[in-house]
Amino acid sequence: xxxxxxxxxxxxxxxxxxxxxxxxxxxxxxxxxxxxxxxxxxxxxxxxxxxxxxxxxxxxxxxxxxxxxxxxxxxxxxxxxxxxxxxxxxxxxxxxxxxxxxxxxxxxxxxxxxxxxxxxxxxxxxxxxxxxxxxxxxxxxxxxxxxxxxxxxxxxxxxxxxxxxxxxxxxxxxxxxxxxxxxxxxxxxxxxxxxxxxxxxxxxxxxxxxxxxxxxxxxxxxxxxxxxxxxxxxxxxxxxxxxxxxxxxxxxxxxxxxxxxxxxxxxxxxxxxxxxxxxxxxxxxxxxxxxxxxxxxxxxxxxxxxxxxxxxxxxxxxxxxxxxxxxxxxxxx
Amino acid sequence: xxxxxxxxxxxxxxxxxxxxxxxxxxxxxxxxxxxxxxxxxxxxxxxxxxxxxxxxxxxxxxxxxxxxxxxxxxxxxxxxxxxxxxxxxxxxxxxxxxxxxxxxxxxxxxxxxxxxxxxxxxxxxxxxxxxxxxxxxxxxxxxxxxxxxxxxxxxxxxxxxxxxxxxxxxxxxxxxxxxxxxxxxxxxxxxxxxxxxxxxxxxxxxxxxxxxxxxxxxxxxxxxxxxxxxxxxxxxxxxxxxxxxxxxxxxxxxxxxxxxxxx
Numbered sequence: 001x002x003x004x005x006x007x008x009x010x011x012x013x014x015x016x017x018x019x020x021x022x023x024x025x026x027x028x029x030x031x032x033x034x035x036x037x038x039x040x041x042x043x044x045x046x047x048x049x050x051x052x053x054x055x056x057x058x059x060x061x062x063x064x065x066x067x068x069x070x071x072x073x074x075x076x077x078x079x080x081x082x083x084x085x086x087x088x089x090x091x092x093x094x095x096x097x098x099x100x101x102x103x104x105x106x107x108x109x110x111x112x113x114x115x116x117x118x119x120x121x122x123x124x125x126x127x128x129x130x131x132x133x134x135x136x137x138x139x140x141x142x143x144x145x146x147x148x149x150x151x152x153x154x155x156x157x158x159x160x161x162x163x164x165x166x167x168x169x170x171x172x173x174x175x176x177x178x179x180x181x182x183x184x185x186x187x188x189x190x191x192x193x194x195x196x197x198x199x200x201x202x203x204x205x206x207x208x209x210x211x212x213x214x215x216x217x218x219x220x221x222x223x224x225x226x227x228x229x230x231x232x233x234x235x236x237x238x239x240x241x242x243x244x245x246x247x248x249x250x251x252x253x254x255x256x257x258x259x260x261x262x263x264x265x266x267x268x269x270x271x272x273x274x275x276x277x278x279x280x281x282x283x284x285x286x287x288x289x290x291x292x293x294x295x296x297x298x299x300x301x302x303x304x305x306x307x308x309x310x311x312x313x314x315x316x317x318x319x320x321x322x323x324x325x326x327x328x329x330x331x332x333x
Numbered sequence: 334x335x336x337x338x339x340x341x342x343x344x345x346x347x348x349x350x351x352x353x354x355x356x357x358x359x360x361x362x363x364x365x366x367x368x369x370x371x372x373x374x375x376x377x378x379x380x381x382x383x384x385x386x387x388x389x390x391x392x393x394x395x396x397x398x399x400x401x402x403x404x405x406x407x408x409x410x411x412x413x414x415x416x417x418x419x420x421x422x423x424x425x426x427x428x429x430x431x432x433x434x435x436x437x438x439x440x441x442x443x444x445x446x447x448x449x450x451x452x453x454x455x456x457x458x459x460x461x462x463x464x465x466x467x468x469x470x471x472x473x474x475x476x477x478x479x480x481x482x483x484x485x486x487x488x489x490x491x492x493x494x495x496x497x498x499x500x501x502x503x504x505x506x507x508x509x510x511x512x513x514x515x516x517x518x519x520x521x522x523x524x525x526x527x528x529x530x531x532x533x534x535x536x537x538x539x540x541x542x543x544x545x546x547x548x549x550x551x552x553x554x555x556x557x558x559x560x561x562x563x564x565x566x567x568x569x570x571x572x573x574x575x576x577x578x579x580x581x582x583x584x585x586x587x588x589x590x591x592x593x594x595x596x
Binding site: 064065066067078080098100110112114116124127137139146147149151161163165177182185188189190214236237254263275287289298309311317318320 | 359362382383406528548549551552553554555556558559560561562563564565567568569571572573576
């Protein structure tokens, strides 16, 4: 009798005891298996997209970038759109389009329209982002045919994320720049060849960016450019440029962002001699941009932008300073 | 030979991928009272920002404490742990979080093919391949609210696909309650969460586009070229003025004017 009671008790423990201790590992595994069988939801769209448009108005103190300043009011309209689509094997295709039109009230020669398309294929491999693609820009000056030009670029970049807050990147651009109506200089400054001005350019860039604190992101970019053109007079547009551009983005509040950058570019001309002596021309271009952006809501942003440019050159004809201030509204679609 | 070795070491240090990177969740935000217990550590310690958390780490938030974890490099797969909660990370890739008590918000946007992200509670498992939802666990009962796309639920007693805009309660036995629509308050809480995330990840993603110039870079290029053109014109004008003066001093000198070389 005793043995029978013991047997029943053991049976009860075996049958029900496990349930008292919650889920077993087997139950969890079973749930995982069940989860896999449930059909996953399809994504809403096979690609991601974003678009933004904006209008701005402002004043430029030196429209012609000349030692003798002349200012003018301007209006600006812009539109940007981007589409990203996953392809196969982790490849992604991105297409970006930008449009920007600036209209000056009186100095209309400087009014210009920019169209830009960028096609990029990228792939993530572990902590690396590899990208390559093609870029086309057209700068059209409706009132100054000499200003219009096209730029074609092939580029490649590799970015490494060193951790979740810090990355660095190498990029190379091969650029072809063609003016449509501006002739290339011949043997003197006042004579021209019977062909348009063209430049070939190699650009090497290293950049690194890091989230320093919760609301601050910093970036620094170093760039080396070699420009070679078909202008004969003093190889007028053959130069090397060394640039460095640090920048900071600071979220002052949830909706208010301050962005500022400072660019220093040193341009050493290969053979261009200054008009006041026998030295080769060297330009030191200092540019700073500061932008205050306030996000009214998810779609609407208002901005205040200030830009200062100062070209300090050993060629007096190339020295200038410029102040540009503008304000505007942007809409995110 | 030495130079090559030094160069190789430099390349390895700078460019070899950090393998641990992919196998841990990163703390990208911490506010208030948040503690962590990692691995077999017996005691809780204060959780610091940027800590990497491995599998089996546990996090506990007190009153007013919140913590946000990123499960991938680009911070597209996120879990925010709200106050008075306790979770354990059962797996990083794929993401698998056990919510013992409290509330978490989950936003999943970038999983590899075949992967899923799931939040488990004592009563249910809520998972998805690409959506946003919140999971609460109180006294053994679970509430799941789906905000973005379908969340699929598995309990001891049932399975259910929960469509976007709906919520469901699950009791301690895994029995699903009636599906109910989200309230305005639920949607506001979710929107606050999205706004909070956008601000959090915006800074690190700003400027993170690889390849191709920004609109500002292009405008700068346009200004540089315009400056070059104007500079060339000023030099020409100066040359022409100078030639004009020379002609006046030396009668019979050559005239100026644009000359185009023949092809």
